[in-house]
Amino acid sequence: MSDCLSMDQTRISVLALKMFVPLCSRDARIRGQALEFLDCGFKSWSNGRPPVHVTSKFHLKHGDPEDEKMLSALTLKDCLPFLLMLAYQCPFNDVREKLFGILHMLRMCHVNVPSSLSSGPSSFIPLDEAILPSTDNKKTHDLFVDAFLQNNRLDHITQLMGFHPQYLDPFLRTQNYILKGDGPLPYDYRNYIAIMASARHCCTHLVRLQKQEFLLQGGNKNWLNGLDWVPQKLQDLNELNKILAHRPWLIKKSHIEKLTKGKDNWSLSEVVHAIVILAHFHCLSTFVFGCGISPEIDSSDGHTFQKSAATSNNLSAENSWNSHEAADTEAGVELLMQKMKTISEQHEEASQEEKLKCFQKEQSQSAELITANDNTPLPKSDILRYTDDPDFSYQDFAKRGEGSEIPTFRIQDYSWDDHGYSLLNRLYNDVGTILDEKFKITYDLTYYTMGFKNNVDTSTFRRAIWNYIQCMYGIRHDDYDYREVNELLEKPLKAYIKTLSCYPERTTKKDYDSVMREFKHSEKVHVNLMMLEARMQAELLYALRAIMRYMT
Numbered sequence: 001m002s003d004c005l006s007m008d009q010t011r012i013s014v015l016a017l018k019m020f021v022p023l024c025s026r027d028a029r030i031r032g033q034a035l036e037f038l039d040c041g042f043k044s045w046s047n048g049r050p051p052v053h054v055t056s057k058f059h060l061k062h063g064d065p066e067d068e069k070m071l072s073a074l075t076l077k078d079c080l081p082f083l084l085m086l087a088y089q090c091p092f093n094d095v096r097e098k099l100f101g102i103l104h105m106l107r108m109c110h111v112n113v114p115s116s117l118s119s120g121p122s123s124f125i126p127l128d129e130a131i132l133p134s135t136d137n138k139k140t141h142d143l144f145v146d147a148f149l150q151n152n153r154l155d156h157i158t159q160l161m162g163f164h165p166q167y168l169d170p171f172l173r174t175q176n177y178i179l180k181g182d183g184p185l186p187y188d189y190r191n192y193i194a195i196m197a198s199a200r201h202c203c204t205h206l207v208r209l210q211k212q213e214f215l216l217q218g219g220n221k222n223w224l225n226g227l228d229w230v231p232q233k234l235q236d237l238n239e240l241n242k243i244l245a246h247r248p249w250l251i252k253k254s255h256i257e258k259l260t261k262g263k264d265n266w267s268l269s270e271v272v273h274a275i276v277i278l279a280h281f282h283c284l285s286t287f288v289f290g291c292g293i294s295p296e297i298d299s300s301d302g303h304t305f306q307k308s309a310a311t312s313n314n315l316s317a318e319n320s321w322n323s324h325e326a327a328d329t330e331a332g333v334e335l336l337m338q339k340m341k342t343i344s345e346q347h348e349e350a351s352q353e354e355k356l357k358c359f360q361k362e363q364s365q366s367a368e369l370i371t372a373n374d375n376t377p378l379p380k381s382d383i384l385r386y387t388d389d390p391d392f393s394y395q396d397f398a399k400r401g402e403g404s405e406i407p408t409f410r411i412q413d414y415s416w417d418d419h420g421y422s423l424l425n426r427l428y429n430d431v432g433t434i435l436d437e438k439f440k441i442t443y444d445l446t447y448y449t450m451g452f453k454n455n456v457d458t459s460t461f462r463r464a465i466w467n468y469i470q471c472m473y474g475i476r477h478d479d480y481d482y483r484e485v486n487e488l489l490e491k492p493l494k495a496y497i498k499t500l501s502c503y504p505e506r507t508t509k510k511d512y513d514s515v516m517r518e519f520k521h522s523e524k525v526h527v528n529l530m531m532l533e534a535r536m537q538a539e540l541l542y543a544l545r546a547i548m549r550y551m552t
C-alpha cells in the first residue's frame with residue numbers, strides 16, 4: 001500500500017472535506033441540519049444512489065464546475081475515511097456521537113466501513129494517556145474547537161499539543177496567521193512553501209496536510225506534480241529552503257539579494273514571509289517525528305477496510321508499550337534533581353575564556369555523537385518531487401571545514417530580543433510579536449514537576465536543552481556556562497536531541513522510549529516543543545541577520 005496520497009486521492013479528499021464542512025459549524029443548528037441530511041443521504045447512498053441532495057443543499061465555497069462534477073461522482077467509499085476521521089476528531093460531542101451512529105448504521109447495512117489504524121494521535125503514546133477531543137479541560141477544549149473550525153479537522157499534531165494548552169494557543173495563532181492571515185504572499189504560495197519545507201525532512205505527514213490545504217485554497221493542482229511545474233519564482237526559493245533547513249549558518253546576504261533582484265523577483269517582505277513559513281515547517285517536522293505523530297485517519301495508511309489488520313496493529317502497539325513500562329526505575333530523575341540543585345547553588349562564575357572553551361568542547365563532542373541509525377530510508381518519489389538536491393543535509397557545525405570563515409554566532413551581537421524581533425515586525429506586519437510570545441511561553445513553560453516529583457525548579461534543565469540545540473547550530477549564549485549541558489544532559493539524551501534537531505526523519509520509537517525514561521509523556525512532548533522552538537529561533541536568527549546585512 002502506498003503511504004502517500006496521489007494527486008487524485010488528495011483531490012477527492014478535498015472534495016469530501018468540502019462536503020462535510022457544515023458539520024464543522026460552530027452553530028449547533030447548522031450542524032444538526034447537516035447531520036440529518038447526511039444521515040438520510042448515506043442511507044440512500046448505501047443503496048447505490050449518490051446523495052445529490054446533500055451536496056447541492058450546502059452551497060460549497062469554491063463553486064468550481066469541475067469540483068461540482070467530481071462531487072456528484074464521489075462514492076460512498078471515498079467519503080467513509082473522512083467520516084471516520086470526523087467521528088474520532090470532532091470536538092463537538094453531538095456530531096461525534098451522531099457520526100458513530102451513522103457508521104454503525106452503515107455497518108448494519110453491510111457497507112464495508114473502514115477502521116482506524118492508529119491508536120490515538122501518537123504511535124509512541126498509548127491512547128489512554130493522550131488528550132481526547134472531548135477533553136474536559138476547558139481551555140484545551142476551546143482551543144480544539146477553534147483549531148477544528150479553522151482546519152476542518154483536529155489534526156494529530158494539535159491533539160498532542162493539547163497536553164500544553166498554554167503553548168497550543170500561540171502555536172495555533174502563529175500557524176493560522178502565517179497561512180491564513182494578513183501577509184504579502186498569496187495563499188496558495190504559502191501552502192506550497194509549507195510543502196517544500198516539510199519535504200526537506202521527508203515529512204509525509206505535513207506534506208499531505210498541506211497538499212490538501214493547497215487545493216482547498218484553490219491552488220493549481222498541476223503544481224502538485226512537483227517543482228518542475230511551479231512558477232520560477234517558487235523554484236528560486238529552493239536554495240534558501242535547503243540551507244535554512246540543514247545549515248543555516250551558510251545564509252549570506254547574497255541569497256537575499258538574488259531573490260530580490262532580477263526577473264520574477266521577490267519583495268523583501270515576501271522573502272520574510274516565506275522564511276517564517278519555511279522555518280515553521282522545518283521545525284514542525286521535528287515535532288512530528290519526535291513525538292511519533294500517527295498518520296491522519298483519512299490518509300491512506302491511517303485506516304483500513306480490512307478488519308483483521310486493524311486489530312493486530314493496535315495489539316502490537318499495546319504490547320510494545322507494556323514491555324517498556326516494566327523497564328522504568330526511579331533513580332534517573334533523583335540524580336538529575338541533585339545535579340540541578342548543585343548547579344543552582346554554585347556561586348563561582350567561570351571566566352569568559354573558560355565559558356568559550358566549554359562551548360567549543362560541547363560543540364566538538366556533539367560532532368562525535370553517533371546519532372540514530374544512519375541508514376535513512378530513501379525518500380519516496382512523492383516527496384522527492386518537492387525537493388531539489390535531496391542529499392544536502394546537516395553537517396556538524398564543528399566540522400564546517402578547516403579554516404572556515406564562518407564564526408560562531410554570538411547571541412550578544414545579534415539576539416532575538418534586541419534585533420530579530422523588531423526587524424521581523426517591521427518587514428512582516430506583527431509576526432514578530434506573535435513569535436516572541438510563542439518563544440517566551442515555551443522557554444518559560446513549567447509545571448514544577450519532573451516525573452512523579454513535584455515542586456521542582458526545572459529551569460536549569462530546560463535551559464540546558466534550549467542552549468544545547470542552539471549550540472548544534474553554532475549559536476553561543478555568551479553568559480551561559482556550557483558545563484551545565486554536560487552535567488545535565490546524558491549522552492543518550494544528547495544523541496536523541498541531535499537526531500531530532502538535525503535528522504528528525506531518523507527517529508524511532510525505541511529512541512523515544514530509551515531517553516527521559518521516568519518523564520511523563522506530557523514532559524517528553526514538552527521537551528519536543530522546546531526543540532521545535534529553539535531550532536526555529538536559531539533558523540530565524542541566521543536568516544534575519546542576513547537580511548539586516550542586506551539592508552545596510
Ligand SMILES: CC(C)C[C@H](N)C(=O)O
Pocket residue numbers: 445446447448449450451458519523524526527
Ligand atoms: C521537560 C520537563 C522536565 C519540564 C517539567 N515537567 C516542568 O514542569 O518544568
